[in-house]
Amino acid sequence: MAKNDLISGSIWDEYSNQVVNRMNSPQHQGEITEERAKELGTKLIVADFGAESCGDAVRLYWAVNEETDEIVESKFKSFGCGTAIASSDVMAELCVGKTVDQAVKITNIDVEKALRDNPDTPAVPPQKMHCSVMAYDVIKKAASEYKGVDMESFETEIIVCECARVSLATLQEVIKINDLTTVEQITDFTKAGAFCKSCIKPGGHEEMDYYLVDILADTRAEMAESKMKEAADASESGELTFDKMTLVQRIKAIDSVLDEDIRPMLVMDGGNMEIIDIKENIPHYDLYIRYLGSCSGCSSGSTGTLYAIESVLQQKIDENLRVLPI
Amino acid sequence: MDVYLDNNATTVVDPKVFEEMKPFFCDIYGNPNSLHKFGAGTHPKMVEALDFLYEGINAADEDDIIITGNATESNNTVIKGIWVDKILKGDKNHVITSEVEHPAITAACKFLETQGVEVTYLPVNEEGVLEASKVKEFIREDTALVTIMWANNETGKIFPIKEIGQICKVAGVAFHSDGTQAIGKVPVDVQDCNLDYLSFSAHKFHGPKGVGGLYVKKGSELTPLLHGGEQMGGKRAGTVDVASMVGMGWAMHLATSTMAIAYEKNHVSKLRDKLENAILELPETIVIGGKDNRTPNTTLISIRGVEGESMLWDLNQKGIGASTGSACASEDLEANPVMNAFGSDSELAHTGVRFSLSRFNTEEQIDYAIDVIVNAVKRLRGISSSYAYAPQSHKSEL
Numbered sequence: 001m002a003k004n005d006l007i008s009g010s011i012w013d014e015y016s017n018q019v020v021n022r023m024n025s026p027q028h029q030g031e032i033t034e035e036r037a038k039e040l041g042t043k044l045i046v047a048d049f050g051a052e053s054c055g056d057a058v059r060l061y062w063a064v065n066e067e068t069d070e071i072v073e074s075k076f077k078s079f080g081c082g083t084a085i086a087s088s089d090v091m092a093e094l095c096v097g098k099t100v101d102q103a104v105k106i107t108n109i110d111v112e113k114a115l116r117d118n119p120d121t122p123a124v125p126p127q128k129m130h131c132s133v134m135a136y137d138v139i140k141k142a143a144s145e146y147k148g149v150d151m152e153s154f155e156t157e158i159i160v161c162e163c164a165r166v167s168l169a170t171l172q173e174v175i176k177i178n179d180l181t182t183v184e185q186i187t188d189f190t191k192a193g194a195f196c197k198s199c200i201k202p203g204g205h206e207e208m209d210y211y212l213v214d215i216l217a218d219t220r221a222e223m224a225e226s227k228m229k230e231a232a233d234a235s236e237s238g239e240l241t242f243d244k245m246t247l248v249q250r251i252k253a254i255d256s257v258l259d260e261d262i263r264p265m266l267v268m269d270g271g272n273m274e275i276i277d278i279k280e281n282i283p284h285y286d287l288y289i290r291y292l293g294s295c296s297g298c299s300s301g302s303t304g305t306l307y308a309i310e311s312v313l314q315q316k317i318d319e320n321l322r323v324l325p326i
Numbered sequence: 327m328d329v330y331l332d333n334n335a336t337t338v339v340d341p342k343v344f345e346e347m348k349p350f351f352c353d354i355y356g357n358p359n360s361l362h363k364f365g366a367g368t369h370p371k372m373v374e375a376l377d378f379l380y381e382g383i384n385a386a387d388e389d390d391i392i393i394t395g396n397a398t399e400s401n402n403t404v405i406k407g408i409w410v411d412k413i414l415k416g417d418k419n420h421v422i423t424s425e426v427e428h429p430a431i432t433a434a435c436k437f438l439e440t441q442g443v444e445v446t447y448l449p450v451n452e453e454g455v456l457e458a459s460k461v462k463e464f465i466r467e468d469t470a471l472v473t474i475m476w477a478n479n480e481t482g483k484i485f486p487i488k489e490i491g492q493i494c495k496v497a498g499v500a501f502h503s504d505g506t507q508a509i510g511k512v513p514v515d516v517q518d519c520n521l522d523y524l525s526f527s528a529h530k531f532h533g534p535k536g537v538g539g540l541y542v543k544k545g546s547e548l549t550p551l552l553h554g555g556e557q558m559g560g561k562r563a564g565t566v567d568v569a570s571m572v573g574m575g576w577a578m579h580l581a582t583s584t585m586a587i588a589y590e591k592n593h594v595s596k597l598r599d600k601l602e603n604a605i606l607e608l609p610e611t612i613v614i615g616g617k618d619n620r621t622p623n624t625t626l627i628s629i630r631g632v633e634g635e636s637m638l639w640d641l642n643q644k645g646i647g648a649s650t651g652s653a654c655a656s657e658d659l660e661a662n663p664v665m666n667a668f669g670s671d672s673e674l675a676h677t678g679v680r681f682s683l684s685r686f687n688t689e690e691q692i693d694y695a696i697d698v699i700v701n702a703v704k705r706l707r708g709i710s711s712s713y714a715y716a717p718q719s720h721k722s723e724l
Contacts, residue, residue, distance in 0.1 A: 023636070029709050052631070055633065055675075055676040058711055076711075078710070079631060079710045079711050080636065081633050081639075084636075085636060085709060
């Protein structure tokens, strides 16, 4: 990617021939009049979505056979860039011959794929994916007007990344199952945030209801809370293993063994020890300690005494515990 | 026919400039810092180039003009140099600029903000011009630098540099201007405007790319951005690109000495006005920022119902190069801040197309461009939903 980063080509170079051709000569551009709809024996539906001030606006016309719900003719008008016009054109084409219920299932992904010259090469550069979303939305609007229902009723899921059509539920599940900790990981797993990037965090091209950074933080917080609850429940039932313990529980468990088996011997010699920290260093748990009293500076603290402490803790707590004096 | 109307982005190298540069690639190629005749042989033309630069902006003999890589480097040198000289070493911690500067200024200021410097971004008025009174209002005891562009790259609007210079002089604040869009288009006089620093770039006035200049008034502080050898009096290290320097000098000479022919006698402005008036005959079109007080080569026109990138697309198909601040034409999908600065009408941010001419454009080219533009507007408005159904009085005409 280095060379591509140094000299980024024109975004126009990444448009498919289909996009270019449809931009230059859209086949379904135009309008359907009341007279034309009557001539076809159909109902005229006109739906608007977007606004000029947002940079994209589209009007979709359908002539729908009310007996079969089939879209007999479909036309569009569009204010937008080349990819918006091309997306609107292919969107109008995809609607023809479908019932309204079938048309509602057309997504922006379908629109983009229909614009590809070959199945493996995207029709537009990533930042232009959002232009096909408008086409998807206006279909919902037209269907809602035909059926006399709210547009939202066609959406069963909350879509966070409209470019990649990734839902909130999917994102939460993927974060939990794969223990994801960064937005980059989410994008690698789901493609969410890979295109126009507006869903990553506030301040992008479009204002969103949900952002990946917030979903990640909320889901991680939920996971941590859930883990803590599990640990508390397990502790109560006496089934808690060291790896499932919270940090506080781990310190308590270690301190308990130290008090019972280690400290009495150290105190007899005028010494003691304290826990400084515990760090997960999978598969190990590194226990940082400091010697106190006469133990501090004792040569055995890094040999015999240390091995004895480590051995007792490994035996009574977890075999992966390592003791590191500082 | 190919017609280049994007001269605020870059310009063609003047053939005379190219001729002057040629010997320095294969004939007079010595390192100017070498003692031998190969190095010394570069000096006469370098001196000539510097003379042209000093004359072009009316710099005094004792002032400095540093040869840099481009105006971006010049701007960064001033802003980061001020940070080192005045902010890190003293009690000043404030910089003033405008909301519509080139990213070479705003990004450098944003960097300073990460280092704890306070930056005030002054808004422009409804015509896209920064009023000098705004600068006066916001100068503080701890203001270390005022940096304001001479002319805006999108609208061509000329800022009141002389008045701002006077305000800075009275307040004792260092004053820098990014003159990139002004050189060769309007008279630039650093002494008359009380400037401490002025940045410029050769490729904006028919010189080569990769070379720029930084004027530094005598006595003004300057910490080098590039440390190394003692070139440029230790103010900018690195072997001087002699060919480019000579090219910039000649470009400056030709741009400023022919200004009377190119601009004051209205060759360029006549062509610009012809183009602009023809577009304005189309309904629902306006010059963004208005017609007054602009560089003579620039017009930024909003064509209602026509999204900027789609317009550029159609023009490109017919061999015409222009520009838009529309978000859809940018890699990062962020509209040009200059377009956003006209906040009263957010539609302008998506319908603005910039045409910027040069003295190399001909009337025949402009006639061709007018024809292409009118047809493109007709086609795109035919597709446009917002134009077709918006309640405008003249829409039936197109």
